[in-house]
Each structure stands twice: as C-alpha cells, then as structure tokens.
Amino acid sequence: MFIQSDKLKIAKIITIEIHKKLKENIKFQNIARPPSFSTFPCACCGNASWILQNILQHYYDIDCNVVSFEILTNGLTKSHAWVEIDTSTIIDITYGQFDKNIPIYYGSGESIHYEYKNEGENVNLTPPQWLEPVAKEIQSSIKHCVCI
Known part of the structure; x- marks a missing residue:
C-alpha cells in the first residue's frame, strides 16, 4: 500500500501524462462514439476527470472520486468537475481553462473550487459508457512513459 505522499507523486505523474494525451486530442481506436477533446x-472537465479517476483507481490502486458541481446563474447553468483523493486533495486536470499559467491544479482547493462547492449543487455523475476502453487505451499509451 502506498503512503499518502507516494500516492500524490504517482497521481501527479499520471495526470501530467494524461493531460499531454488529451491536449493532443488523440483519436481513439475501435471505440464507438468516443469523446472529443x-x-x-x-x-472537458467531466470526461477528463472520469479518465483520470479510472486510471488512478484501476491501474495504480489510488482511491479517488470524481466530484462535480453545478451553479445556476441568471438562468444559465455552469458546471465543473475534478478528482479528489481522500476527500482532501483536489486534482483538477482542466484547471488551465481558468488560469492559463496553471494547466493542472493539485492542492486543497482554489477559489473556483470553493465557489462551486459553496454556491453550487453537487451532481452525481454516471461514468460514461466509453470510459473503460478509452481509459485502457490512454493507459497503454502512457505506461511506457511512467516507471513506478
């Protein structure tokens, strides 16, 4: 079993590799209706978070969850999702949409996370049907880059 600091180190390495793959807008093979990035x-926060959560949990035995919130403002709904490890560490693989200088966020939360948690409604997302084959394809493409 990994200790907390080892889990976070592994999660950071894997997150960086997944981020690179999604930024390339990889084309998925043999997957009906794959997601677009x-x-x-x-x-892309929900889909990217599901991929990250699936890979961390199934391939690296890191217990984590996708967390998602929606805020209704002036008749418009905005939402955001991220991954939480042990309910205390946020990994936001799409944080770059809010701050171009920080493409991936690791920590206990930033103002955007607090805004969604405090003002938003928690949304229970269902894993998409394409998740397993997409996560498997991404994992197989990054495993040669990651020596743990």
Missing part, C-alpha cells in the same frame, strides 16, 4: 481543457 478538441477544446481541451475547456468543456
């Missing part, structure tokens, strides 16, 4: 990191 052409606007990554914008409007």
Whole structure:
C-alpha cells in the first residue's frame, strides 16, 4: 500500500501524462462514439476527470472520486468537475481553462473550487459508457512513459 505522499507523486505523474494525451486530442481506436477533446481543457472537465479517476483507481490502486458541481446563474447553468483523493486533495486536470499559467491544479482547493462547492449543487455523475476502453487505451499509451 502506498503512503499518502507516494500516492500524490504517482497521481501527479499520471495526470501530467494524461493531460499531454488529451491536449493532443488523440483519436481513439475501435471505440464507438468516443469523446472529443478538441477544446481541451475547456468543456472537458467531466470526461477528463472520469479518465483520470479510472486510471488512478484501476491501474495504480489510488482511491479517488470524481466530484462535480453545478451553479445556476441568471438562468444559465455552469458546471465543473475534478478528482479528489481522500476527500482532501483536489486534482483538477482542466484547471488551465481558468488560469492559463496553471494547466493542472493539485492542492486543497482554489477559489473556483470553493465557489462551486459553496454556491453550487453537487451532481452525481454516471461514468460514461466509453470510459473503460478509452481509459485502457490512454493507459497503454502512457505506461511506457511512467516507471513506478
């Protein structure tokens, strides 16, 4: 079993590799209706978070969850999702859509996370049907880059 600092180190390495792959807008093979990441990191937080969570949990035994909130403002709904490890560490693989200088956020939360948690409504997302094959394809493409 990994200790907390080891889990976070591994999570950071894996997150960086997944971020690189999604930024390339990779084309998925043999997957019906794969997700598009052409606007990554914008409007991709839910899908990217599901991929990150799946890979961390299934391939690296890191217990984590996708957290998502919606805020209704002036009749418009905006939402954001990220991954939490042990409910205390946020990994936001799409944080770059809010701050171009910080493409990935690791920590206990920034103003954007507090805004969604305090003003928003928690949304229970269901994993998408394409998740397993997409996560497997991304994992197989990054495993040669990551020596743990």
